[in-house]
Amino acid sequence: MTFTMNDVNPYAGERLKETHFHPREAALNIRDAWASWNGYKFAECYYDAEYEYFCVRNTCGTYDICPMQKYLVRGGDAEAMLNRMVTRDITKLPLNRVTYVVWCTDEGRVVDDGTIFRLAADEFMLTCGSPCSNWLRMSAFGFGDVKVIDGTDEIAALSLQGPTSCAVLKKMGLAGIELARPFDILYFPFHDDTLMVSRTGFTGDLGYELWITPRLALTLWDELYAAGADHGIQPYGEEATNMARLEAGFIMPDMELHEALKTIHFEHDQSPFELNLGWLVDFDKPHFNGRSALLKEKERGPKFTLTRLDIPGNKPAEGAILYNNERCAKDIGYVTSAMWSPAVKANIALAMIKTEFLKGDIWAEIYHQKELRQYRKVVLCTVIRKPFWTPARARATPPPDY
Amino acid sequence: MKSYDAIVIGAGHNGLSNGAYLAKAGLDVVVLEKNDYIGGAAASRELHAGWTYSNASYVCSMLRQALHRDLDLSRHGLILVPYLGTVNFGDDGETLVAYPNEAAEYLELKRHSAHDADSMHRFQADLARYAQFIRKTLLRTPPDPTSFRLRDIRELLFLGKRFWSLGEKEMYEYVRFFTMSAAEFLEDYFENDLIKAAMASPGIIGTALGVYSPGSAYILLHHVMGDVDGNIGAWGLARGGMGAISRAIAGALQEHGGELRTNAGVQKILVEEGKAVGVVLESGEEVSARIVVSNLDAKRTFTRIMDRNDLPPGIYEKAEKFKIRGSSGKVNIALSGLPKFTGLPENRYINRGGQTFSGSLETMERAYDCWKRGRWSDDPFVESVIPSAWDPTVAPPGKHWMSNFVQYCPPALADGPWTPQKRDQFGQTVVDKIERYSPGFRDLIVHMEVRTPHELEQEIGLTEGNIFQGELTIDQLLFNRPFPGYAQYRMPVKNLYMCGSSTHPGGGVSAACGANAAREILLDLKRPNTVPEDDFYDE
Numbered sequence: 001m002t003f004t005m006n007d008v009n010p011y012a013g014e015r016l017k018e019t020h021f022h023p024r025e026a027a028l029n030i031r032d033a034w035a036s037w038n039g040y041k042f043a044e045c046y047y048d049a050e051y052e053y054f055c056v057r058n059t060c061g062t063y064d065i066c067p068m069q070k071y072l073v074r075g076g077d078a079e080a081m082l083n084r085m086v087t088r089d090i091t092k093l094p095l096n097r098v099t100y101v102v103w104c105t106d107e108g109r110v111v112d113d114g115t116i117f118r119l120a121a122d123e124f125m126l127t128c129g130s131p132c133s134n135w136l137r138m139s140a141f142g143f144g145d146v147k148v149i150d151g152t153d154e155i156a157a158l159s160l161q162g163p164t165s166c167a168v169l170k171k172m173g174l175a176g177i178e179l180a181r182p183f184d185i186l187y188f189p190f191h192d193d194t195l196m197v198s199r200t201g202f203t204g205d206l207g208y209e210l211w212i213t214p215r216l217a218l219t220l221w222d223e224l225y226a227a228g229a230d231h232g233i234q235p236y237g238e239e240a241t242n243m244a245r246l247e248a249g250f251i252m253p254d255m256e257l258h259e260a261l262k263t264i265h266f267e268h269d270q271s272p273f274e275l276n277l278g279w280l281v282d283f284d285k286p287h288f289n290g291r292s293a294l295l296k297e298k299e300r301g302p303k304f305t306l307t308r309l310d311i312p313g314n315k316p317a318e319g320a321i322l323y324n325n326e327r328c329a330k331d332i333g334y335v336t337s338a339m340w341s342p343a344v345k346a347n348i349a350l351a352m353i354k355t356e357f358l359k360g361d362i363w364a365e366i367y368h369q370k371e372l373r374q375y376r377k378v379v380l381c382t383v384i385r386k387p388f389w390t391p392a393r394a395r396a397t398p399p400p401d402y
Numbered sequence: 403m404k405s406y407d408a409i410v411i412g413a414g415h416n417g418l419s420n421g422a423y424l425a426k427a428g429l430d431v432v433v434l435e436k437n438d439y440i441g442g443a444a445a446s447r448e449l450h451a452g453w454t455y456s457n458a459s460y461v462c463s464m465l466r467q468a469l470h471r472d473l474d475l476s477r478h479g480l481i482l483v484p485y486l487g488t489v490n491f492g493d494d495g496e497t498l499v500a501y502p503n504e505a506a507e508y509l510e511l512k513r514h515s516a517h518d519a520d521s522m523h524r525f526q527a528d529l530a531r532y533a534q535f536i537r538k539t540l541l542r543t544p545p546d547p548t549s550f551r552l553r554d555i556r557e558l559l560f561l562g563k564r565f566w567s568l569g570e571k572e573m574y575e576y577v578r579f580f581t582m583s584a585a586e587f588l589e590d591y592f593e594n595d596l597i598k599a600a601m602a603s604p605g606i607i608g609t610a611l612g613v614y615s616p617g618s619a620y621i622l623l624h625h626v627m628g629d630v631d632g633n634i635g636a637w638g639l640a641r642g643g644m645g646a647i648s649r650a651i652a653g654a655l656q657e658h659g660g661e662l663r664t665n666a667g668v669q670k671i672l673v674e675e676g677k678a679v680g681v682v683l684e685s686g687e688e689v690s691a692r693i694v695v696s697n698l699d700a701k702r703t704f705t706r707i708m709d710r711n712d713l714p715p716g717i718y719e720k721a722e723k724f725k726i727r728g729s730s731g732k733v734n735i736a737l738s739g740l741p742k743f744t745g746l747p748e749n750r751y752i753n754r755g756g757q758t759f760s761g762s763l764e765t766m767e768r769a770y771d772c773w774k775r776g777r778w779s780d781d782p783f784v785e786s787v788i789p790s791a792w793d794p795t796v797a798p799p800g801k802h803w804m805s806n807f808v809q810y811c812p813p814a815l816a817d818g819p820w821t822p823q824k825r826d827q828f829g830q831t832v833v834d835k836i837e838r839y840s841p842g843f844r845d846l847i848v849h850m851e852v853r854t855p856h857e858l859e860q861e862i863g864l865t866e867g868n869i870f871q872g873e874l875t876i877d878q879l880l881f882n883r884p885f886p887g888y889a890q891y892r893m894p895v896k897n898l899y900m901c902g903s904s905t906h907p908g909g910g911v912s913a914a915c916g917a918n919a920a921r922e923i924l925l926d927l928k929r930p931n932t933v934p935e936d937d938f939y940d941e
Binding site for chain 2: 031047048050051054057058059163164167171230231232312313314340342343344345346401402
């Protein structure tokens with residue numbers, strides 16, 4: 001059935017929205033592999049997930065972060081309001097810098113994680129995975145001079161990650177981009193507007209995030225891809241992102257983190273300490289949401305601790321239950337994400353483990369399939385203290401060209 | 403004078419892996435290299451400013467993941483990137499693209515033959531079954547079938563059990579397969595000549611056999627039994643070139659306290675009272691050690707750097723007759739741009755993978771005929787890869803380099819010795835061949851490195867330029883490699899070992915020969931084993 005101009009498409013309300021970069025991405029999504037994120041059509045992969053992952057580790061790739069929530073928090077009380085909301089001390093965040101934050105309920109359970117950009121003395125941008133205008137309005141209660149604007153649809157954002165990303169931006173004409181330190185924000189004139197670039201990302205590798213008015217989104221894409229043609233540029237989707245972030249040891253919503261406000265069962269959400277994000281909690285700053293609960297938790301220690309594991313063999317331990325001995329009599333935790341890491345050449349996982357059992361043996365019960373037949377194995381895991389993957393180029397300023 | 407626990411001769415990747423595992427066990431090890439660069443046939447060098455060639459080996463699939471993980475080669479800078487989108491070119495310019503996506507691959511095969519597209523599933527399953535069996539032996543010492551030692555019996559039982567698990571029909575098929583030609587094997591599955599040629603090409607690589615020669619089916623298997631991250635049959639590029647593999651293993655060696663000396667060619671292995679006691683360098687310097695490990699091929703070890711009188715009777719003759727015929731050349735070409743190939747769409751993925759100029763079975767066999775007559779093929783089989791399309795570190799942005807593996811090219815010409823002039827003529831034959839499929843290719847050339855078997859022997863010490871340090875035919879495989887009775891890395895002279903591709907599991911950048919030899923040495927020295935077991939993807 002076709003519709004003419006005057007018809008109303010009866011299914012329009014159910015269709016996913018398209019991001020500002022969609023026309024270019026659709027042309028490159030050879031596999032028609034689409035998922036959704038906050039109502040937007042969003043690529044799982046474009047050509048081959050593993051290939052795209054390797055672009056992030058070997059050349060560079062772009063990841064569409066238009067669907068990510070972007071809230072502009074403005075006003076004389078903006079700093080105080082955010083400082084009251086998140087666990088980190090925002091007063092210490094200098095102009096044109098970005099910081100990673102979590103915010104909690106009064107019970108000290110994580111509502112969400114995200115980043116805060118200081119755009120001016122009295123203006124911030126808060127980014128996060130899930131919409132949270134309701135929580136922001138509650139958090140602004142009692143603060144006189146603060147205005148929260150949902151800028152998600154008004155800002156087009158594209159992440160450029162990988163070892164050649166700095167070379168590509170240089171070639172695009174962003175003079176001085178190589179001087180940006182991790183978490184710096186830089187501005188560049190772009191046609192009749194301004195391009196904001198932050199040295200941030202979700203891959204653990206060298207990378208940048210580009211922020212532009214939607215009107216110039218496709219222009220930005222075209223110039224970026226022209227500059228990147230000889231530097232291996234390739235769009236990458238959710239699957240490759242998930243691989244890269246796990247190697248970097250970053251948490252993923254709905255995998256490591258179950259948002260507190262959406263949690264039904266008691267303590268099926270997490271605290272920052274449980275997520276190994278205790279370093280984000282600053283008890284020296286003035287009162288913030290969840291402070292007393294977190295202080296208590298700090299004293300007694302978290303019930304669970306998110307732990308990095310190296311697992312023997314090559315079968316990803318997805319969903320594996322963990323035990324304190326090979327007989328699997330007493331369960332002590334569970335795997336939240338697992339994969340074979342091509343860069344590290346190890347079978348890696350993140351797992352939530354009852355803190356009291358961290359010192360003993362950790363055994364994983366893994367189920368895997370071979371030609372439809374299910375197999376089970378129980379293997380002894382090794383706890384890894386450092387991130388699985390931390391290339392020096394991710395921290396170097398200026399970064400190398402590849 | 404300093405005395406080492408062990409001297410390893412030759413800093414090819416197997417010598418380095420052997421040294422790394424000995425050093426890891428606490429031995430005082432020195433690896434000696436005749437060249438001023440390390441890596442042997444897994445080396446990357448900048449011969450033209452801005453371009454880094456992988457001068458000999460060019461892609462990787464055999465490197466044992468267990469060793470990569472155990473020696474922490476990623477931390478030592480190694481990252482293996484799988485490449486995709488290889489195109490096979492037929493005689494008349496028709497193309498067959500290998501797509502990474504199953505559905506796309508099926509449709510592409512079907513474009514040539516619906517029968518063959520369906521047959522491919524059976525072919526892949528059969529090949530995977532054979533590969534699974536042989537893969538499990540890679541990081542193990544082959545058993546001596548005549549020995550009654552517990553270890554040998556246990557190892558024979560291990561192999562026997564794997565073999566029996568194939569099932570009766572497949573056991574017969576497997577024995578047949580081992581002695582078949584690649585062409586005959588493929589006849590069972592395919593009707594389309596381009597598909598047959600494409601599938602047959604791994605059966606001749608590095609071997610002085612044609613597609614119709616018995617034994618070439620096994621060579622085919624040898625090239626598809628490796629993997630990249632568990633994708634069996636996939637091939638990858640080392641970021642920074644194949645030299646990155648050698649550099650990473652050298653990093654592990656040095657981290658464990660091992661020493662590396664370049665410009666230290668060995669002239670002679672010193673033997674006293676039937677025991678190897680050290681070496682004499684070309685400079686005249688003597689270096690002594692409790693054991694000596696040779697990473698040189700069997701022929702070179704016994705006939706070039708050993709005194710015939712130090713060897714038990716018959717060994718010299720065996721080494722002389724060791725089948726190590728060179729069959730291939732390598733042409734590395736720096737290009738000012740990415741070549742375009744006739745008949746291919748502007749697809750950003752398939753224009754950048756490998757190119758296999760296999761033609762047809764007939765063309766490949768005719769190419770072999772030239773070799774038999776002591777000439778290089780006038781219409782050669784060429785397997786090309788453009789690493790710079792994947793790896794940003796090996797050529798300036800927008801510039802490229804193309805690795806061309808060429809068959810056939812004889813170690814000795816019928817019309818007299820190799821000369822630089824003949825070498826360049828050989829190189830031009832290859833350029834002519836590519837130009838046929840990519841008009842204008844010649845104009846892109848910035849620099850060329852042409853290596854015939856003669857250069858491979860002179861520069862990196864591969865006898866007759868044989869890339870596998872000895873042919874991979876059944877008479878020289880498993881417990882027959884290099885010679886029956888000497889397949890467990892111990893050589894006929896006490897305290898002398900071998901760790902190169904002349905030993906099991908043979909050629910390819912696997913690091914397994916070196917690691918297997920280290921395990922045997924540590925057993926003899928009553929040291930704890932440092933070599934890990936393989937982690938099987940198909941466990």
